[in-house]
Amino acid sequence: MLGPDPKVVRQLLTRYATLQIAQAERYTPAAARELNDVSHTLCVMMGASGIHDAIAQADALLMRTRSAPGPAGRTDGGNGLSLAV
Secondary structure (H helix, E strand, C coil): CCCCHHHHHHHHHHHHHHHHHHHHHHHHHEEEEEEEHHHHHHHHHCCCCCHHHHHHHHHHHHHHHHHHHCCCCEEEECCCEEECC
């Protein structure tokens, strides 16, 4: 079974956090709509009914993919970091 692309999940989590911070500093309706859209997308992508569950599942996915060995020849010299970020 295919799961969500970790790169896309990471981008959504980053956007979610950025929008949360922006909203805490200064509320704007446009940012609120975008935050709602990102939250909904994360929930759908992770198969979660709420944003807190979606974030927890996304974090777990990223932890699993971080500890999984990558394809041969795709690391940057032995430290385990992927060249394609």
